[in-house]
Amino acid sequence: MIKAIRGTRDLLPPDTALWNFVESIARQVFREYNFQEIRTPIFEATELFARGVGEDTDIVSKEMYTFEDRSRAESEKGQSLTLRPENTAGVVRAYIEHKMWERPGVQKLFYIGPQFRRERPQKGRYRQFYQIGAEVIGPTTAGSESPARDAEVLEMLATLLDRLGIQGWTLQLNSVGCSEDRPVYLEALREALKPVVGQMCFDCQRRAETNPLRVLDCKVPEDQPIIEKLPRMKDYLNESCREHFQQVQDILKAAGVPYVLNDRLVRGLDYYTRTAFEFTHGALGAQNAILGGGRYDGLSEAIGGPKAPGIGFAIGEDRLVLSLEESAEAVVSKPDAYIAPLGPGMNAEAVKLARELRQNSVIIEVGDETFRLKKSLETASKIGACFAIILGENEAKSNAFALKNLATGQQETVPRAELAGRIRKI
Numbered sequence: 001m002i003k004a005i006r007g008t009r010d011l012l013p014p015d016t017a018l019w020n021f022v023e024s025i026a027r028q029v030f031r032e033y034n035f036q037e038i039r040t041p042i043f044e045a046t047e048l049f050a051r052g053v054g055e056d057t058d059i060v061s062k063e064m065y066t067f068e069d070r071s072r073a074e075s076e077k078g079q080s081l082t083l084r085p086e087n088t089a090g091v092v093r094a095y096i097e098h099k100m101w102e103r104p105g106v107q108k109l110f111y112i113g114p115q116f117r118r119e120r121p122q123k124g125r126y127r128q129f130y131q132i133g134a135e136v137i138g139p140t141t142a143g144s145e146s147p148a149r150d151a152e153v154l155e156m157l158a159t160l161l162d163r164l165g166i167q168g169w170t171l172q173l174n175s176v177g178c179s180e181d182r183p184v185y186l187e188a189l190r191e192a193l194k195p196v197v198g199q200m201c202f203d204c205q206r207r208a209e210t211n212p213l214r215v216l217d218c219k220v221p222e223d224q225p226i227i228e229k230l231p232r233m234k235d236y237l238n239e240s241c242r243e244h245f246q247q248v249q250d251i252l253k254a255a256g257v258p259y260v261l262n263d264r265l266v267r268g269l270d271y272y273t274r275t276a277f278e279f280t281h282g283a284l285g286a287q288n289a290i291l292g293g294g295r296y297d298g299l300s301e302a303i304g305g306p307k308a309p310g311i312g313f314a315i316g317e318d319r320l321v322l323s324l325e326e327s328a329e330a331v332v333s334k335p336d337a338y339i340a341p342l343g344p345g346m347n348a349e350a351v352k353l354a355r356e357l358r359q360n361s362v363i364i365e366v367g368d369e370t371f372r373l374k375k376s377l378e379t380a381s382k383i384g385a386c387f388a389i390i391l392g393e394n395e396a397k398s399n400a401f402a403l404k405n406l407a408t409g410q411q412e413t414v415p416r417a418e419l420a421g422r423i424r425k426i
């Protein structure tokens with residue numbers, strides 16, 4: 001038997017109703033905050049992620065699905081392509097390619113779609129997973145660098161999670177500095193690590209070489225007392241980064257968005273500057289980040305574009321669905337009525353009636369003229385229809401139908417013209 005690939009999964013009904021529920025609320029919130037949708041390709045040039053996300057990140061160094069595309073001519077080398085592991089780099093590429101800075105104001109863009117990372121699969125971690133994300137990007141003159149942008153994005157996320165009925169989330173906030181103050185901090189961190197790194201876990205020893213900031217992310221219990229004593233970015237922020245971070249917090253306080261400061265929050269992508277954040281949820285276990293994001297003021301330049309500061313986030317939709325209180329049963333739309341055609345020639349009548357009712361926004365499921373009435377009524381109940389409409393030769397002729405309420409068992413004869421109104425009343 002051919003099965004779905006490890007780390008990928010089929011989303012089946014009724015669960016897909018939950019996914020649609022989440023996406024429709026997200027779209028509604030994006031509309032209220034004046035975000036517009038962008039759709040970028042699922043695969044991009046490998047170089048985009050190497051330069052955008054960073055060669056030394058886990059994502060680029062070991063998790064990408066990369067392949068060589070066949071060349072068009074024998075003599076040409078194929079191009080290296082990668083299934084997108086995230087979508088910020090793609091959006092910024094599109095911003096540059098289409099000179100979107102020529103449009104008025106800052107660009108407020110959202111996307112919903114699959115991403116691919118070759119991680120070890122476990123609950124809440126998949127190789128094909130889905131993100132709902134957004135980016136705010138533009139020239140500095142349009143206000144893209146302002147702490148008000150950061151605060152608006154964070155406040156929107158709090159609104160979205162509340163709107164979805166997700167309780168018990170925590171916004172973890174940090175500032176990871178900028179291209180000016182971070183090198184100074186990294187130097188201090190490297191120095192502090194030198195005498196102690198030998199006592200740390202293997203991953204930390206590797207990270208100390210390649211990406212020392214990630215040492216702060218280590219979860220190994222034995223390493224924690226050492227990490228606690230390492231220098232922190234907050235003590236190295238320059239005046240403007242410190243002021244920026246303070247203003248983000250002041251606006252969040254004014255808007256009533258709760259947050260906790262976490263000076264060990266460093267994120268797994270290299271493009272972040274200043275504000276970095278995650279929303280976590282207790283019920284998710286080890287993979288507890290429902291979403292992550294931050295500011296990326298140098299990303300556009302890193303991939304060949306003009307200065308275009310930005311901030312954004314991506315929600316792990318798989319994890320968001322896992323943390324919903326709502327059950328799939330509660331949001332799935334059940335049929336309002338099941339039409340039971342009885343006897344030869346009644347399939348055509350059933351289609352006609354179904355068409356009329358559906359045009360009146362009634363959700364209809366249709367049986368088959370070969371079914372006995374008992375079978376039709378049983379099926380109607382099993383699929384959760386509220387009513388059964390019995391359609392035999394007499395009913396078709398008289399244009400009045402037996403309407404059976406499947407919850408109460410009550411049956412009445414209803415003229416064709418009143419049918420939709422009567423069904424929708426329930």
Ligand code: HAM
Nearest residue numbers: 086088125126129289290291292293294312313314316
């Ligand atoms: P990220 O933190 O790598 O950030 O991913 C965002 C979210 O995607 C995570 O918090 C998690 O919920 C979900 N996620 C990541 N990997 C997996 C996986 N293997 N399985 C299931 N869910 C996963 C980014 O991707 C950035 N592009 C976010 C961003 C946008 N920053 C600025 N703008």
